[in-house]
Amino acid sequence: MKNSLKNFALITSLIVGSFNYAHAKEELLDRVTAIVDSGVVLESEVTDLLASIKLQAKKNNQSLPGESALRIQVMDKLINDNLITQLGERMGIQVSDAQLDQTITNMAKESKLTLAQFRESIISEGLDYEKYRESVRTELISGEVKRNTMRRRIYISPQEVTNLLAVMKEQTNNNVEYHLGHILIQFPSNPTQADMTASKTRADQVIKLLNDGSDFTKIAIASSGDENALSGGDLGWKNINEMPTLFAELIDGEKKGTVVGPIRTGLGFSIVKVLDIRGKQVVEVEEVKARHILIEPSIILSDAKAESLLQGLLNQVEAGEADFAELAKEHSDGPTSVRGGDLGWADPTKYDKAFQDALATMKPGEYHKPFRSSFGWHIIQLEDRRMVDATSQMNENRAYQMLYNRKFGTESARWLSEIRNEAYIEIFEQDTK
Known part of the structure; x- marks a missing residue:
């Protein structure tokens, strides 16, 4: 099986190479950089995503980890995307051209641009618009697969909602929201005691670096095993009730800049930083x-x-x-x-x-x-x-959503780890010649 897949990778590389032969003087030949079950990750995909991340970091004046660490995270994302896309195909999830066009039109409106202006802005940043368009399709499929899967895996009982509503009524800090960053030092599959000890040592080292003033985003991109790693571990704004219980107990009442952890979970050791704090945004x-x-x-x-x-x-x-x-x-x-x-x-x-x-x-x-x-x-x-006005039903819906959000991150990471463990994945060495 392994040899046949290698042969498939070689044949794919030859086909791509033949197709691009006439342009060989102008561009490098594409090649297969990883086999992912019945799919492949191409070197061009890695190059494109690396370029996009570097461009975004430059715009945000954000430093990045070394090329090797960044490439590992990019490969992880592309492998995950490939697995989820294949799963989406088996589930019959598709995004038509019309739906994709509507989504990109909505994105343009959010940026207060026409579709033509939005397209030009993508091109002006040095990105290929058609590749960008297909990346949006991939994200839409990935999001739908995750939502469908999580709806089956996450159960919230009426009693859980009732209990949270009671807690919310008693809380005096219910109007406070925390902007959180998260780094996961992940366990390998079926970890031994030695693996867990090594992960704890790495987590302690990360906390020391952060407490000494190192950049959280840069370390998250380089070290985190969480699916938000490439976004610098950004978890967004969360009320104390929307966080996983282990996080909430440690974050509640802390000040901006506080680093907590390492927090032992079933996936590894989590490190959380309070990036900012604000009063809850109330809207009609x-x-x-x-x-x-x-x-x-x-x-x-x-x-x-x-x-x-x-x-x-x-x-x-x-x-x-x-x-x-x-x-x-x-x-x-x-x-x-x-x-x-x-x-x-x-x-x-x-x-x-x-x-x-x-x-x-x-x-x-x-x-x-x-x-x-x-x-x-x-x-x-x-x-x-x-x-x-906020009715009791709306409060129940809000409590349900908080519980769902609390469970979603952990369950999503566990599910992703499961499908990776069940998949055939082979990564080829990068050609350094």
């Missing part, structure tokens, strides 16, 4: 009441035909020739069709990103032209908007 909650008609594309019904069908239905509604709800009952896919597409009152942030963005542009009584989400093609009728 808006709900929307909307109806939609959903058409799911298929082999028989293309994206273009689905969009055209919805535009025809919208034309009928706007001309006063048909009722939106009746058309939804007749034509809409999905469970809301029997209710005339009625979605009821809901927090729009719970919807698909494309659906959120569409609702954000609408006023009550308006219709939205056909657009693509991860579920298919939609048209929307926005019936009304309202501002609501």
